[in-house]
Amino acid sequence: MIARAQSGVYAYHHVAEEITAQILRGDLKPGDQLPGEAELGTRFGVTRSTLREALRQLESDGLVHRPSPRRLEVSVPQADLLTSRAGRAMALMKVTFRELWEVTMLTEPLAARIAAERAAMAEIESLQGLHAELVAAEGDMARTLDLDEQFHTRLADIGGNRVLGLAREPIALLLFRGFARIAPHAPQFFRRQIEAHSHIVAAIRDRDANRAEKWARKHIEDFWRGAQIAGLEDAIARNPGALSPPAAAMD
Amino acid sequence: MIARAQSGVYAYHHVAEEITAQILRGDLKPGDQLPGEAELGTRFGVTRSTLREALRQLESDGLVHRPSPRRLEVSVPQADLLTSRAGRAMALMKVTFRELWEVTMLTEPLAARIAAERAAMAEIESLQGLHAELVAAEGDMARTLDLDEQFHTRLADIGGNRVLGLAREPIALLLFRGFARIAPHAPQFFRRQIEAHSHIVAAIRDRDANRAEKWARKHIEDFWRGAQIAGLEDAIARNPGALSPPAAAMD
DNA sequence: CAATGGCGTAGTGTCGGACGCTAGGGGAGG
DNA sequence: CCTCCCCTAGCGTCCGACACTACGCCATTG
Structure with missing residues (x-):
């Protein structure tokens, strides 16, 4: 089931959407573990590089995360x-x-x-x-x-x-x-x-x-x-950065 | 200015954060065009593959987008x-x-x-x-x-x-x-x-x-x-998918 | 027998290089 | 001056490789 990219639809985008759909559809439930990158790659017919780009997107959406570096699992987006x-x-x-x-x-x-x-x-x-x-x-x-x-x-x-x-x-x-x-x-x-x-x-x-x-x-x-x-009724809200909660100090 | 990964901080993550910071700080303003991937890569001291992972994250956050395949520019996240x-x-x-x-x-x-x-x-x-x-x-x-x-x-x-x-x-x-x-x-x-x-x-x-x-x-x-x-006062909201606007039919 | 420690492996993060394809610019022609 | 065509830079994708490190397995030890 090779995923050949239709015109304009990039492979990484397609992979991300596909996995997203599986999650939303319930085929993949929060907590489920996903296969390794290599296998996911072959499964979608893309290289690891491409697959990793898709993963970065999903990660950024909060749909997957790595509880440990070796484990990739589905998650519900954190508040x-x-x-x-x-x-x-x-x-x-x-x-x-x-x-x-x-x-x-x-x-x-x-x-x-x-x-x-x-x-x-x-x-x-x-x-x-x-x-x-x-x-x-x-x-x-x-x-x-x-x-x-x-x-x-x-x-x-x-x-x-x-x-x-x-x-x-x-x-x-x-x-x-x-x-x-x-x-x-x-x-x-x-x-x-x-x-x-x-x-x-x-x-x-x-x-x-x-x-x-x-x-x-x-x-x-x-x-x-x-x-x-x-006098700042219509002043704009500044200080964009540092919006995240106190957050476990880490860096 | 090579960005060597501190323990636990991945290069792609670091790059994404750095660019994000530049945007929030105002160094990069919406509409600004970014350099090509190759140059961005050398600028941060990472390969294109790695840089592209960072870009996917920024893209997913809506902080950058490609108006045309050749142009990568800073944008304010779309509603x-x-x-x-x-x-x-x-x-x-x-x-x-x-x-x-x-x-x-x-x-x-x-x-x-x-x-x-x-x-x-x-x-x-x-x-x-x-x-x-x-x-x-x-x-x-x-x-x-x-x-x-x-x-x-x-x-x-x-x-x-x-x-x-x-x-x-x-x-x-x-x-x-x-x-x-x-x-x-x-x-x-x-x-x-x-x-x-x-x-x-x-x-x-x-x-x-x-x-x-x-x-x-x-x-x-x-x-x-x-x-x-x-009788669905406390029923859960389903139909997670298809939340995006009418959206060009595609798949 | 359970607990502890060392070893090997699989899998991730990163790198480097390569190739086709196309948008867009620049030059040739009208 | 405008139009059209060709060329190239740059993107999307692939391939192969390597270091590092969780993690499981196994042997050793109390």
Whole structure:
């Protein structure tokens, strides 16, 4: 079953699409191990070089990965991969603060609401812990930024809506990083942030979804006011790089 | 400046990261043309084979593309690329209807609201045209599905919030495709859909953002009722493949 | 008998070279 | 000056090779 390239369709592209199709169709399931490159190559009628180009694409799409250098297996795309790709794209297309904010005004309140409805005790405690750290970090900008991100991400995780998680993560990250540009112009921001977060945590503890949602909304609204004060309502989101999560330090 | 691979860091990976960094940093701007593979290879101290693996990754990330086979240039990731990647991922992680719906309940009303606030005359007319087609297609399931997707996508485009567009597209697509499973159980659905759409269009024409938003919400709420009737509230979203736009038929 | 350590192999990452094909530029001809 | 044709650079693909290293196998040892 030699795969001869039709005009315009490159072999590596064809191979990648074929394997992708097999995965989406379910012929290959996440966790399945794939044969070696040599065999895959002959199987599709291409050389290893060509096959490897296809693999790089699949890898980049998160459809396969190597848990160990000798093992190549099918996987479901990791959230942080999608997050960084989407974040990069938004940064490159120079989305504005307003665009980010308008959407965040939806996602964070929903995240808070769902969390209030579904949080388990342990999760609430973990949120409280995070919040305590935030309070303790008052004044330390970098740390505050980091903890804020974590807080919102965990909030979303607690709700358990993965679609929401996927959609909001890159957006929230870009927006929150803008915080760094706002804070200097709005010093009262730290306090208001802490206040909002603690109301959210309290509401979740009380299982009061409406209150949680309301405070999340206020929190993000505040953000917008800060941006106005700082005069970057329609400023573009910068700092494209380093979007991936803290990420196991490795390099 | 030979790039010798540090332990664990592969040459192709390093090259891809390096070029990516240059793009994000702004050293390379969208539209810039890159040198030939041979030169790029020597520049990074790797063979063409290796360099090509890096290129496949960048290409897959949408950071570079070939407008013509001879020209390789930097580009900002295309929306439909991100859409299909995200859609695939969600399908593979078997997100439920509920998850999709919860988020869509936010995105579509916002899209309608913004559209009402910002639509230009021509855009309103184009929406009306699309709606007219939908009305005419009553009964034709496939066509209805397609037009519905188009309607919502155009609605979002009109608002001009690219972040919203990027976030909602894969989600809406997956959800709306579920329509195919709902419709048979809820025949009155076609009519209600048409009703909702026409209210939305009318509200936008009248520049009534609240009404537009309200009807969009009702529209998506309806969708959920349909899902309940069809008994697939927590059914997983299937049909992972064919998420990309109509797409030139090829294979 | 189980645990430990060494050995061999298969398989990956990278290299170098080669060849056909085609897009696109440059020169010849109108 | 414009048009057409030829030539070449560069891409897609193939082939063959080599170093390095997980990993399984086997023998040794307590």
